Amino acid sequence: MLTKKDFDEAYRIVSEVTTETKLIHSDYFSEVSGNEVYLKPENMQVTGAYKVRGAYYKISTLSDEERQKGLITASAGNHAQGVAFAAKKYGVKATIVMPTTTPLIKVNRTKSYGADVVLYGDVYDEAAGKALELAKEHGYTFIHPFDDPAVATGQGTIAMEIFKDLPLVDIILVPIGGGGLATGVSTLAKLLNPKIKVYGVEPAGAACMQVSLAAGKVTTLPTVNTIADGTAVKTPGEHIFPYIQKNIDDIITVEDDELIVAFLDMVENHKMIVENSGLLSVAAASHLKEKGKNVACVLSGGNMDIITMSSVVQHGLIMRDRIFTVSVLLPDKPGELAAVARTIADVQGNVIKLEHNQFVSTNRNAAVELRITLEAFGTDHKEQILSALDEKGYRPKIVRTSL
Numbered sequence: 001m002l003t004k005k006d007f008d009e010a011y012r013i014v015s016e017v018t019t020e021t022k023l024i025h026s027d028y029f030s031e032v033s034g035n036e037v038y039l040k041p042e043n044m045q046v047t048g049a050y051k052v053r054g055a056y057y058k059i060s061t062l063s064d065e066e067r068q069k070g071l072i073t074a075s076a077g078n079h080a081q082g083v084a085f086a087a088k089k090y091g092v093k094a095t096i097v098m099p100t101t102t103p104l105i106k107v108n109r110t111k112s113y114g115a116d117v118v119l120y121g122d123v124y125d126e127a128a129g130k131a132l133e134l135a136k137e138h139g140y141t142f143i144h145p146f147d148d149p150a151v152a153t154g155q156g157t158i159a160m161e162i163f164k165d166l167p168l169v170d171i172i173l174v175p176i177g178g179g180g181l182a183t184g185v186s187t188l189a190k191l192l193n194p195k196i197k198v199y200g201v202e203p204a205g206a207a208c209m210q211v212s213l214a215a216g217k218v219t220t221l222p223t224v225n226t227i228a229d230g231t232a233v234k235t236p237g238e239h240i241f242p243y244i245q246k247n248i249d250d251i252i253t254v255e256d257d258e259l260i261v262a263f264l265d266m267v268e269n270h271k272m273i274v275e276n277s278g279l280l281s282v283a284a285a286s287h288l289k290e291k292g293k294n295v296a297c298v299l300s301g302g303n304m305d306i307i308t309m310s311s312v313v314q315h316g317l318i319m320r321d322r323i324f325t326v327s328v329l330l331p332d333k334p335g336e337l338a339a340v341a342r343t344i345a346d347v348q349g350n351v352i353k354l355e356h357n358q359f360v361s362t363n364r365n366a367a368v369e370l371r372i373t374l375e376a377f378g379t380d381h382k383e384q385i386l387s388a389l390d391e392k393g394y395r396p397k398i399v400r401t402s403l
Contacts, residue, residue, distance in 0.1 A: 002153055007188045010057045011157045017056050019045055023165040028269040033285040035295045038166055043274045043302025047081040050155060050300050054180060055082030057154030058143055059090060067092045072140035074131035076124050076229050077106030078301045079145035084113035097131040099123055103305035123224060125234045146180030147237025156184025162296045163192050170293035173281035175300045176200040176209045177231035183240040186247035197249045201280040203228040209236045210251040227256045230277030252284040259283055264316040275304040321379040328394035329367040343392050349385045350375040371399060
């Protein structure tokens with residue numbers, strides 16, 4: 001079993017290359033959750049995620065012969081960058097197999113550290129199978145992204161820093177994909193304070209650890225479906241599973257819609273970009289039954305590509321009634337469009353887009369359809385705009401759409 005001495009040694013080595021990401025108290029998430037919430041911003045870590053901790057420590061434990069063979073791993077992005085960064089530090093070759101769905105920013109940054117990137121499969125598990133094939137074919141040393149106690153020990157150094165900043169921490173919320181991060185953090189946390197609660201957080205569409213714990217054995221999901229690409233794992237790690245069983249107090253699952261809202265909350269209140277998997281912990285904070293506790297949320301990474309970011313922002317604004325599309329019917333005659341615009345302007349609505357459909361009815365003089373995409377301040381303002389249009393006889397109907 002992993003010991004405090006193991007983590008002390010890992011922390012000494014990892015500190016050579018990592019940033020000590022100080023806890024940030026969040027007034028906003030504290031108010032929302034009823035607890036004192038602190039953010040552990042590993043999105044600000046070198047390579048943009050916590051994964052460099054485990055990768056660098058694992059590679060430090062290899063022999064020179066194992067390193068010189070060349071390193072290989074499979075990753076949805078953050079472990080890839082960690083291995084590539086560590087390999088560059090040690091001056092050895094690294095090959096990374098990444099799912100074809102990996103965000104471009106993660107692919108490009110992995111390449112920027114000098115690694116060779118192979119895109120294969122739709123999810124991590126398929127990429128991992130390919131990486132093992134290449135390792136056998138070329139004699140590379142495989143660095144598992146999570147199912148390795150040494151990798152988990154490196155990740156667990158996060159808990160040491162949390163206790164350093166917040167000795168009286170009561171609860172730690174930690175994202176779970178394959179389980180390496182949760183293994184390291186929960187194991188060290190329990191060694192430092194057996195009474196602490198550590199909750200793992202998974203996306204509802206990829207809750208492999210929750211299913212495995214319920215079954216009492218490692219279980220493979222038939223499919224995964226989540227926007228949290230960094231935790232889209234079908235099968236948790238077998239070697240680290242006993243640590244999870246012993247040290248994780250419970251699993252909280254989070255829906256993708258909650259991650260979208262959490263992204264906007266993080267940007268608006270903390271001016272930080274955190275990727276969807278990294279937001280699992282803060283999204284789970286509002287699920288806690290405990291109140292008045294010191295809660296540390298691990299923000300596991302911030303490597304999010306612009307296209308994904310744009311999509312999340314757009315859907316988040318729609319969910320919050322900040323943007324909506326309404327359909328109104330009006331006679332096809334001069335001045336009607338101006339009248340609708342005045343009605344909206346009078347209640348401070350802002351028109352983003354107009355679509356005019358003259359063929360919604362066979363009688364154009366009776367009615368044509370106007371679809372208006374609007375910006376509002378929120379739900380109350382949206383209802384005010386709808387009421388104003390209704391009072392003018394336009395019979396507004398909400399249309400669920402994107403920009």
